[in-house]
Amino acid sequence: MVANLTQTLSLLITANHILDYYSVVTGYGHISVRNPLNNSTFFMTGNGVPPALVRSPADIDEFNLQDASPTSDSTSQRNEDMGPSSTSERFIHQGLLKRFPSVQSVVHSHSRAVIPFGIGGVPFQPTYHLAGGFIGQSAPPFPSRGQEGEEAPVFEIADYYTPNDTQNLLVNKPRFGQALANTFLTPAHNATTPDDVPAAPDYNLVLQRGHGFTTTGASIPQAVYRAVYTTWNAEVQTTAITINDAAAPNRGVRYIAQRELADTAAVDAGAYTRDWMLWAAQVGVNPLYANDLGDAAIPEPMTSVTKR
DSSP states (O other), X not given: OOHHHHHHHHHHHHHHHHHHHTXXXXXXXXXXXXXXXXXXXEEEEOSSSOGGGOOSGGGEEEEETTTOOBOTTOHHHHTGGXXXXXXXXXXXXXXXXXXXXXOOEEEEEOOTTTTHHHHSSOOOOXXXXXXXXXXXXXXXXXXXXXXXXXXXXXXXXXXGOOTTSXXXXXXXXXXXXXXXXXXXXXXXXXXXXXXXXXXXXXXXXXXXXXXXXXXXXSSHXXXXXXXXXXXXXXXXXXXXXXXXXXXXXXXXXXXXXXXXXXXXXXXXXXXXXXXXXHHHHHHHTOTTOOOTTXXXXXXXXXXXXXXX
């Protein structure tokens, strides 16, 4: 196994441990990354192994980007007769990685802190500087305060059900994955031809009604950073709403403003490296977590192997 592939898989293993440590995932939830040596496949965890217990390449599956089918040596291919697993939602990852060449890693979570914002009629908005750079519209021109784009979109899977579908909220079909990927674009970009779709999504975070959320990154550490801070932003926003309703209901909650959104985007672009150093150290000394590939250095944000 060559060095950069080993590094990628080591980071993927550590990412699972960090997401578990901060309760972004439980026994379910998953993270993926592009194959750094082959742009036509991606790696993903979740085939029957809880994120906390992922420890080696044997716990990681490889899928073809074109149709999300397992590669010939994938664990999912070897265990295809064992029944459904959380890799049934590989279409979340395949849809985003196929649609957006700039996306290198995807995290899907069932966070209890975030789910209420997908069902409660309260927009999920950035509340503080460490989450302001990726929640809401991520590319300029940024919306004015109070306009569309300031909040995270919500994916409504019921809009895509057919009468014969099993309506269990899982993104377990290619058309569901494609529809979710479309939610990462503004309506204007969704109306364009496929050749005009940008290489990067307009949103880095989408909530899923009654299910959880999905976020993206230009690297594994950035995707993990965004996933963790999504759950923390939900906690801060819930607390702020509760305090406001109890003490000052006429004042409202003050969220990140337009200029602040633009300027905190620079924080999001690089702040994850410091957090990753701490988080990796925390899980590295916790006996619950094991990484057979050892520690891996944090890479610079990756780019696609080939232009698409």
